[in-house]
Amino acid sequence: MWESVALTLAGAAGNNVGKVLQKKGTHILPPLSFKLKVIRAYAFNRLWISGFLMDMCGAALMLTALSQAPVSVVQPIAGCGLAILCVFSHFYLKESMNGLDWVAITLAGVGTIGVGVGGEEQKVDKIPLFNIPWLVLSIVILFVLLNTWLHIYKRQRREQELTGPEVIEEIIYGLESGILFGISSVISKTGFVMSEMGFPKIVVPAAISCSVGCSAVGFVYQTRGLKHGRAIVVSTCTSVASIVSGVVAGMIALDEHLPTAPTGRFFLLLGWFFIITGVILLVSSTRIIARLPRSVQKFLKSNVERTHSIRRPSSARGKDPIPSTTIHASTLHLLTSPSKEKA
Numbered sequence: 475m476w477e478s479v480a481l482t483l484a485g486a487a488g489n490n491v492g493k494v495l496q497k498k499g500t501h502i503l504p505p506l507s508f509k510l511k512v513i514r515a516y517a518f519n520r521l522w523i524s525g526f527l528m529d530m531c532g533a534a535l536m537l538t539a540l541s542q543a544p545v546s547v548v549q550p551i552a553g554c555g556l557a558i559l560c561v562f563s564h565f566y567l568k569e570s571m572n573g574l575d576w577v578a579i580t581l582a583g584v585g586t587i588g589v590g591v592g593g594e595e596q597k598v599d600k601i602p603l604f605n606i607p608w609l610v611l612s613i614v615i616l617f618v619l620l621n622t623w624l625h626i627y628k629r630q631r632r633e634q635e636l637t638g639p640e641v642i643e644e645i646i647y648g649l650e651s652g653i654l655f656g657i658s659s660v661i662s663k664t665g666f667v668m669s670e671m672g673f674p675k676i677v678v679p680a681a682i683s684c685s686v687g688c689s690a691v692g693f694v695y696q697t698r699g700l701k702h703g704r705a706i707v708v709s710t711c712t713s714v715a716s717i718v719s720g721v722v723a724g725m726i727a728l729d730e731h732l733p734t735a736p737t738g739r740f741f742l743l744l745g746w747f748f749i750i751t752g753v754i755l756l757v758s759s760t761r762i763i764a765r766l767p768r769s770v771q772k773f774l775k776s777n778v779e780r781t782h783s784i785r786r787p788s789s790a791r792g793k794d795p796i797p798s799t800t801i802h803a804s805t806l807h808l809l810t811s812p813s814k815e816k817a
Contacts, residue, residue, distance in 0.1 A: 478543030479551055479590040481535050486555030488532025491562050495525025537682065540659060541666040544730045546742075547593040549659050549720030550585070550749045553713050556756055557582040573773070574759040582752035588745025592738045601667060602729050609726050613657065620646050647699025648708040652715025654692030660723040661685040667728060713753045717746070 499522025504512055516522055539548050557579040564571050627642045665681020699708040724730040733739045755762070763771055 476590055478539045478547060479586065479593075481539035481542070482548050482551040483554060483558070483586065485532045485535030485539060486552045487558040487562075488528045488535060490532075490555040490559040492525040492527070492529030492532060494559065494563065495528065496522050497525075499523075499525060536659075537662060540663045543593065543595070545659050545663050545724030545728065546721045546730050546732075547589055548663075549656060549724070550717045550746050551589055552659075553717050553749050553753050554582045554586050556709075556713065556753055560756060572759055572763055574755060574763055578752045578755035578759060580752075581748045581755065585745040585748030585750075585752060588741045588748060590745075592733055592741030592743070592745060600729070601664070601671070601727070605726050605729075609723060613653065616653070617650060620650060644699055644708050645711050647695050648711025649715045651692040651696035651699065651708075652712040652717075653719040654688050654695065655712070655716040656719030656721075657723055658685045658688040658692065659720045660727055661688060663724065663728060709757045710754055713757070714750055717750060717753075721746070 499516075499519045503515055503519060503522065536548070536552065560571060560575060560579060624643060624646045661681050662685040665678045665685075668677045668681075669675060696708065696712055699712075733742055
């Protein structure tokens with residue numbers, strides 16, 4: 475189990491850090507296209523190619539983890555990729571972090587340990603095929619209801635000429651993208667389970683292909699939410715929905731269950747709670763601090779700012795940070811491929 479936990483953490487770190495490196499590499503690159511000159515420019519850009527390789531290695535590690543452990547263990551731990559990314563951005567991109575960010579990262583780390591302690595290997599003897607159509611139907615109905623709600627909400631906003639944050643739109647797009655990311659993990663796991671049960675080996679690449687397609691659609695929904703919405707709302711809904719949907723779908727489609735031992739069940743549930751709480755705190759820490767008393771705000775920010783100023787070279791003090799290399803920690807994990815971003 476601990477091997478799967480380590481693989482998941484390494485895979486999540488590779489996915490998230492790889493996207494940041496690709497993001498930084500695209501600042502001096504043209505929009506991605508199939509022109510030979512453009513492809514060559516990307517291929518010879520060390521920063522971009524390093525990020526791309528890390529992203530691919532991360533995906534391979536995540537698939538390896540899914541082949542060894544239940545989705546109910548892998549998917550929540552994958553949510554800790556945001557915490558790893560924030561630490562990376564702090565030391566590599568020189569991003570300042572407040573005290574609440576470190577509390578959130580600590581919670582995510584403790585939650586990961588809890589999942590590792592409480593999780594147990596589960597042998598799937600049979601797939602409840604009767605449950606899969608009901609799961610698919612439930613997801614379709616849920617998406618129809620969410621999109622209907624979104625359509626009605628948009629029409630009301632146009633009629634009333636409302637301005638300001640589109641909260642409902644942010645929540646719906648975040649939920650839809652998170653559900654697709656969670657289902658993507660379950661589809662990959664289903665392919666591995668069916669292969670172990672004696673089905674033709676072709677089911678594994680077929681399941682992985684469907685999983686990639688599901689994730690791609692999830693990125694489309696996520697990008698729509700980020701285009702006009704706030705990253706803090708979209709990212710929170712995406713992260714929580716991906717964890718919850720992955721766990722629930724794994725229990726329904728793969729007959730996964732909670733640990734039989736009371737102690738293991740307690741640590742697993744506590745780990746889920748800490749990870750989800752840590753993710754929510756991490757993406758909303760700035761707003762939470764803004765609502766706290768000024769004395770508390772000063773305490774949470776002073777040490778971070780002092781440490782950040784000491785680390786910064788003297789020649790750089792007093793200057794504005796370079797826009798091309800400064801990315802807010804709460805939005806780093808939402809970066810997609812260059813082609814989608816340029817579009």
